[in-house]
Amino acid sequence: MEFGSRKRYCTLFDLYSEILLDHYRLPRNKGRLDHPTVTVEGTNPLCGDELTLDLEFEGDRLSRVTFDGKGCAISMASASMLTEILQGKTIAEVEKWIADFRAFIRDGHAPEGVEMGDLTALIGVSKLPVRVKCATLPWMTIEEGVRKYRGS
């Protein structure tokens, strides 16, 4: 058997892009609402990520959304991006975004015709099974929030 002394390389997509770090360092819509319509909590027990989303609905519109919690840069940046994108959207639009984000992470590329904006910075996790849960936590949490609101 021959083990070459040739250099071998091994590189992953860089998760910690400037966009991601920007959301982590300067999170958008971080904090709590005084009178949320719905509050939902999400946790990722394996990492210890803990997230609270406060949702304020006006009719079928998500008028405000804020997040609070602690966790890794991926989950926190993903939450920050979520609030920025979903603020002011209709429930139908919110649900489409949730589905699109799921597909984006699962397939490793944006769904046909969808512009992912800052979320593009999260593409790297689709190859990293261990980090997928961090990126999707805010999205699964808001999904539950919408369900709660619809049910009430």
Added chain:
Amino acid sequence: MEFGSRKRYCTLFDLYSEILLDHYRLPRNKGRLDHPTVTVEGTNPLCGDELTLDLEFEGDRLSRVTFDGKGCAISMASASMLTEILQGKTIAEVEKWIADFRAFIRDGHAPEGVEMGDLTALIGVSKLPVRVKCATLPWMTIEEGVRKYRGS
């Protein structure tokens, strides 16, 4: 990785020596006794070897021993050699032979100062865990026979 086309060799000790084959083809003391002092049976369930030893004792001497049964050439030749060697020996001598044979197979060489005679042909099994039981079957069986005789 490089797999040479160089020839590689692999050889075992030849179990089927002429001495062994001779005992197999022309077994000594094969058959049953009319009035054995003790009859003992041994089996090797894994191979299906079945062996019956008829022992005739006179006082503390094994005056006659015959074997019958079916099994592989190793077990049958070993039984044939056993009868030839132990015929007429005292019980103490028989027991020494049993212990010597055990050591011979276990260690892969004759015990210090012991001349193994035809049994030398069985040396190969000491490297063949699967066949050890075949070679030792007659010896474990006669051991039980001696125990039986002593107990009676």
Added chain:
Amino acid sequence: MKTIEDIRRDFPILGLQVNGKPLVYLDSAASSQKPMQVLNAYCGFCESRYANVHRGVHTLAENATADYEDARRLVAEFVKADPRGLVFTRGTTEAINLVAQSYGRKFIKHGQAILLTPMEHHANLVPWQLLAQYTGAELRFWPMTEDGRLDLDGGKKLLDSRVAMVAVTHMSNVLGTINPVREIAEMAHAVGAKVLIDGAQAAPHLPVDIGGIGADFYAFSGHKMCGPTGIGVLWGRPEILEDMDPFMTGGEMIREVWLDHATWAEVPHKFEAGTPPITEAVSLGAAVRYLQQITPEWIAAHDHALTELAWEKLTREPGVTGYGPTDNRGAIVTFNVDGIHPHDLAGLLDREGVAIRAGHHCAQPLMRWLGVQATARASFYLYNTPEEIDRLVDGIRIAKKVLHVV
């Protein structure tokens, strides 16, 4: 398309001289040899992608995890099954023990029955014996025809609503019988029984379609299909696996652990406690890729042709008795030679460089059914040739001469 010479060159061990003669390896039913492609995958992975899987966030851990999960998908595709139901085990034996314990102890009750066949390998018999003792369930045995096939009508009579599990081999490792597992699964499901198929001999030799068979569980081993030892597969319907309790517990298979209790991860991970056979999975993936490239269809046809030839040549030899069906058999010929103990036959063939198996083949009840203590068995695989069958026949003739049987 590879020629048989190309294939043989892939297997470094086939160049060996044994006792002065070129090796003729006719013992693949016990374990197959490994092609370079698999050894290269093994070493290549260890040289540049190795780490423990599923928990690490560094590059090697991510790569290793991806390769491990890719192997799961590749192997699942090879047997046409949903990868979510594919659990890596040590082999067929662990797979069947897992089902007997995790499914059997929870779902099979006193008063119910487990239907087996008399041609099962000990691995698909003894775990059910213990389950029967534990639960009080009854063991039933599917009757066989004289030539070693399952008697379908006889089996039907035993299949009533008390039967909770039908566990049957896809291909007998002694008789070579290929059982009609699809029909059996249908018959079993009709009375509400679950079906486990022991695919240890089938997965290496036949195109297997677990979905098409309709099996609830399907088990096989890597080492018999050009893969490494230390790995095998239990495939189970995901919804059934979800209802089962874990088999072993520890790292990787948990969700949350407290001092006094714990909750479980999703299937298939719930059944993979501790560090799994990582490099073995990756290498099994390479084995499956290798077999896929040659195609299971080519292998089945090649095996079939060799087996027909061997059966014909052997049973034409004076004093040779062959066992099992005369046609549609797997790549196995089991036989005896009058007046020669199978161990001696194997020993004397070994002097000629020919490796066959002799003994009870982990199927003692079947030996009793055949009325023999042991048999000789020659088995074939993609790397064997017609010339090797001639070497076997020549070896048998020499053995007869040496032992003065002729």
Added chain:
Amino acid sequence: MKTIEDIRRDFPILGLQVNGKPLVYLDSAASSQKPMQVLNAYCGFCESRYANVHRGVHTLAENATADYEDARRLVAEFVKADPRGLVFTRGTTEAINLVAQSYGRKFIKHGQAILLTPMEHHANLVPWQLLAQYTGAELRFWPMTEDGRLDLDGGKKLLDSRVAMVAVTHMSNVLGTINPVREIAEMAHAVGAKVLIDGAQAAPHLPVDIGGIGADFYAFSGHKMCGPTGIGVLWGRPEILEDMDPFMTGGEMIREVWLDHATWAEVPHKFEAGTPPITEAVSLGAAVRYLQQITPEWIAAHDHALTELAWEKLTREPGVTGYGPTDNRGAIVTFNVDGIHPHDLAGLLDREGVAIRAGHHCAQPLMRWLGVQATARASFYLYNTPEEIDRLVDGIRIAKKVLHVV
């Protein structure tokens, strides 16, 4: 005597560039890398001696069986234990499950107690939880001192005649604590309890003397000690193993099989059902030979020096908290950096080519005891160097800058 450069050259993966930087592998506590000697043993065996073991009478089968049993003897010698008690398993996890089920279900009764510690890996915790649920036995937990050692006096208070089993790790995979297993075994035996030692972290790093410890059971994994995945060891006192029921059943582990019952082979074979991890055993034998050549004493001293250095350098860094005892620790440093989630730390270190672990390390109860969700962990082995610790410290500084923690 090999230099550290010689040793590093034995490990092909250490030449890797990760994300443009030379790999610094500090995750050996999760799994160690494999030297060429082990890969060569693996391939060499497959190229010229491979067959299934224990049943064949042909040359390859005899050679493979001899190599497999030689490996058993080599590994037993490495940990100074009677080879008759050495059972090959898939790893530590299977070994402990085997004892919890085969020993525990037969011999541990309602009203008795199992004494564990809060620093156990899930593998030495969850199987006992299930056993406690099954038998009604009580779980007790050995108290710990603030710096993460076992409080021996506190443990003594829990050790009464109801304790049937004391199961404790030889070295913590999080805190690095090396437990006084010999004293613990003595204390346990004094009240009639059996002792299982989880040696998954100790066997790779310390000279282990199972006989000297007086353990009844000792478990470890091949993949953490330069060996392959898919293999590990349960050592048990042969007379205890003899009294235990089998864990799995099938081929190789039986004596006689009938349709409705079976009898068992002798130990250790009674516990090795089915085709064992043959090539893995042979390769573990090679790993043990490799470690033996370098000597466990050299490895322990090397690991100790690196760990002291790492502890000192890391805990001197602003914002870094180290966990566990400050001296006499195994080759593990577990820590957190203020304001940085350990996953991010590991992710950012990976950008610098430095591989560490982050998470709960399969010890969630211990994380709760430490009052953290997760930690970072750097672990060392014979191939690591002081320069690599500098790379770790540099990487932490970079991570702080990237995340604006400083």
